[in-house]
Amino acid sequence: MSPASSRLLEVENLTVRFGSADPVRHLSFSVDRGETVAVVGESGSGKSLSALALMRLLPRNAQIPNGRITFEGTDLLKLSDRDIRKVRGREIAMIFQEPMTSLNPVATIGNQIVEVLRLHEKLSKKEARARAIELLNLVKIPDAEKRVDDFPHQLSGGQRQRVMIAIAVACKPKLLIADEPTTALDATIQAQILELLDELRRKLSMGLLLITHDLGVVSRWSDRVVVMYHGDKLEELPASELFSPDRHPYTRGLAQASIRLEDGVHYTSRTLSEIRVVKDANGHNDYQIRQPVPRDLPPVANDDEPILQVDGLSVTYRTRNRENRALDKATLTLAKGETLGIVGESGSGKSTLSKAIMRLVNAESGSIRFQGQEITGLGPNQLQPVRRDLQMIFQDRFGSLNPRKSIRDILEAPLIVHGVRDAAERRRRIDETFEHVRLPLSAADRYPHEFSGGQRQRIGIARALILRPSLVICDEPVSALDVSIQAQILNLLVDLKRDLGLSYLFISHDLAVVQYISDRVIVMKDSRIIEESDHKTIWRQPKTDYTRALIAAAAGGETRSRALAS
Amino acid sequence: MTTETAVTHAVSPIQSRASATQAEKPDASQWHNIKAPDARTTRTATVSVPAGRRELAAFLRNPNALFGLVFLSLMVAAALVAPLAFPGDPLGMVGKPFLWPGQEAAFPLGTDSMGRNVLAGLFHGARISLFVGLTATALGLGVGITVGSLAGYFGGWVDDVLVRIIEIFQTLPNFVLLVVLVAIAQPSATTVSVAIAIVSWPMVARLTRAEFRAIREKDYVVAARSLGFRHPRIIFKEILPNALPPLIVTASVMVATAILMESALSFMGLGDPNVVSWGSMIGNGRELIRTAWYLTFLPGLAIVFTVLALNLIGDGLNDALNPRFSEERS
16 A cells, blocks of 8 residues: 555644634644544643544534645545535544433434434345444444343443444444543543554554543554644654653643653652743743642651541432432541542442531431541531531532632632621631632632633632631542643642641542542442552552552553554 | 744743743742643633622623613603503593594594593503512512422422422413402402412422522532531522523513413403503403504503513523623623
């Protein structure tokens, strides 16, 4: 095969325009047959828009003022609407991030595959159904003959994503675009889905365009990487060189800011690098990497009475006809100044544990001692002083800040509720907390939607800190954030821990983050705590198979590219 | 090309190393990463507006809402000045019957089959129609929001009991219930308002309950609970403002529906026979619709425009109360 014909897709000088803004500028890259190319970038980098542009699926108010997208010799931008529809699904297929919403909930999965097949190919209903079962086998849905008549809600998240993939590859496309295909999935499932995509790429000799923010995924599963920032392509490089030191500063910054399990970084040994993009005098972006100076942290005081002691805590959710044991006899202790990490996949009961400790759900049995006081049976009035010391930071999915209140109102309300009557005093406390979380004071009179994800998370932290708590429960505080912002927030949490003498209960499904921030780690599975160990031992000598499986899924980031390089 | 230069410029390793070392110089402040900007920068609104003023400004900037407000004010003004502008009983016979609008200067909108002044009827009718519309809606909203928010917020047995009560009201046909209620009580503007409120609150309650059930699970409500906020504060300050959009739209429709229900009652002769309302005017004119269509058309027009004005105000209010939307308009 000559080099020219191995080229599947060639994007040249592509610009996407919305009104006066160009969220993608002069983007050029190519994908060969059977090759995996990854587009990496943080939110707002234009990576998803570029993917939509390839399928000509951009919103109506978007324009493509210049550029060419050549797919197998034809310029997709010049095709009529009718012709592009023939390309979509048959030649180029796409899978999306959210497997919960991209399947039609009222149609069986079999019929959804059949529909696609019969749209593009002349098949009888019977043949199409047989092909659908074949496809379900191909994406490794067990018992495909039976599951073909299932509805989406009967499948797990991972299985739904497999069905999405089955639909995407139904017509044997030459190019598959996967837009954050595993972001919404647990680590173990994530690895399986990526493995499946890679296998299908080889079997069907597809080109695969992988769009992601996860550098670990990129280095493991792709051949080449395109790095984007704010609509600009910064560089293109072989995946094996992603973590090598002589790259574009932004790439280096991303690589340093992302925490990988196998690096074994811990907050006591070093701070995380932060990327800073500054406009210089000529209006060009200047990418700076900086690593905040490591700070001295007081050692965890082990001799003191533990700040939190949970004993045999169980929670059962009851609906009319069903009981669900969400937490089963959880026991843990947390020393003053310590960070206890809790890992587990979705549904393992980690959020229920945090809510039970916060007394937001009622425990069925067991006891919670906080600062030496039994808080399990306290009524709302007695809980009030406890709440001041026990606070929570939420995962920000746009939902943790009341959209109708200004930031000042959000921060002032807890002070009012807790009896800070003096308005000047409240203002002083708010200003002080702003300084703690490094938000400009001008932010106070604005509303949540005016802030970026990272800033909103700072506001969430400010709300938790305004009452000066001693224990803060962090429920997935960084999982919705970009890596560079994740690094900033983690550094901030460490700083706050030192400056305000906080203890943390840190919940996350991301093992690398938990490894970085925790002094001790608890692993949860099926509503139970199955393993507990200090932060070094747990990664080196896991006691249970489950923990081993979790670590295996999260680590080994570079195996594939290493294999390719050798 | 600017992009090219930007990239080459940034790639220059000397440049970036220089800036990195510069950045590592100890900051003057005690914070290591003070004012660390996020990779994504957001537009900043520089003006800070005292609470309440922003909503008002946003509302007044909205031409539709302004039109609605002006029209409704005119209607209210008409209702208020009716006794001064048209002293005497609007039901009194003052001229020749069947004068068409414009036929005689004393009766700009003509007279009806009994020689009553149509314009005076419209002015006085506005009193009854607006009173009934606004009172019935206020009562219905009050009861409906209270019941719905309690049911939606607390759930459990509270919800069970309240939903049963709502269902009892909803299983009865609305208008039949209204007719029965009015037939039992003396027909007057007040009783008609109360009766309309009784048949219309269950819809509000259901809607409020559904909104509360959805918002109750949001993280900011959980955060409020974890901060030790009490139930009334969470219900009224955290949840209710976010549940308002559909309620405001419903409220403007409810005023309209109440005016129409009152009209329907008057049309059927179940309203207060001693006062004139837009509905009773339409009812009286209906037999003459082919010969003197203006008798039904004019009060009908008054109803249509009032309802339209209320809808516009409702939409405007809804947009103004939403910080996100009102900023986009500015």
